[in-house]
Amino acid sequence: MNKKHTSSKLWLESQPLAPVAQKSHTIKKHGLKWSDPYFWLREKSNPAVMRVLETENDHFKRELRPLKTTVDRLFREMKRRVPPADSSAPAPWGPYEYRSEFRKGAQYRRHLRRLRGSKKDDVVLDENAIARGKKYFDLGGLTISPDHDYVAYAADFDGSEKYSIRIRNLETGKESAEQLAMSSGSMIWASDCRHLFYVVIDKNLRPYRVYRHERGRPAKTDVLIYEEKDPQQFVHVSRSSSGQFIFIESHGKITSEIWYLRASDPRAELRCFAKRDEGHEYSVDHSGDQFYILSNLRSRNFQVFETSAHRPLSAKGWKLLDAKTGMSAKTDEVYRVGLHAF
16 A cells, blocks of 8 residues: 555544444344335434434534535535525516516515506415424425415425415415415416415325315315325326316326316216326316327327327327427426427
8 A cells, every 4th residue: 555545544544433323123024124224214203313314414513624614615516506585577467477587685575566567565365474483494386376365385394396286365364274284385266266276295295185175174175086005106286278277197107197177166076087007198188178188108209199189089089180200308397398389
């Protein structure tokens, strides 16, 4: 070993060791057996877990102390590149224009709206006010009722990614007493502005159930309308661009299945758009008298199909709109922008 390597080895040996968090633990499942020495760290209420985390943080700070000047310089440089205040472009919807903004020095967004043609903003939701006094806050999502009178928003106050949904009256600023727990943050209003569809997660944080909630009623009366039992599939809810349909979407790595109902009839039975077929991915939107489908059906690329909204056909009967080139788009957002070209 040369002198340089000897000196590095001696320096490493002189440094304090990182804390040891391993404890013997064996897991037996599905006919298999393996060791997981960090299994015990999931015990959040165990004081020994907190001591290990605090010791690791102290070790990290100690090891990076010689680089503090460089770290501070990089932080200042990155901070200079971020605007101290920022605002999104206004999005027109109904009589309002909606936008969000970061104020200088603020940690979270303010969600605003103004009547078209007006210069006066009204606050829809101020994340800073909600987060005030809390050790942690994350907004999982928000959705405005079609009559623009209510906002439903999902908040996580402990970093668990288990969101609780609250409903606020935008005229009075008062919130309903009910809270919808264990949500993924995915939710959408029905056209009557009384019913809210929302997604609940399982113990592994997988979005797997959809409930129908009636505003003003306790959460225990909510109705389960869909449950995804395949652990490889994840569920979310959405609304068609036309506003006429609500979609319950189950997507896996390579497979999709979508159920739907009319937004004007929230108590209707769900209908399956196209039954899942391994390897078939698709998404749906609606305009006029047609459903438009972005699908990789019988193709390596994604292509756009259509079928009647009054009597939708099975996948075999979908009409291909662009047989020559297809579309190599993979997201709903790209698809919906492209839809306006037809």
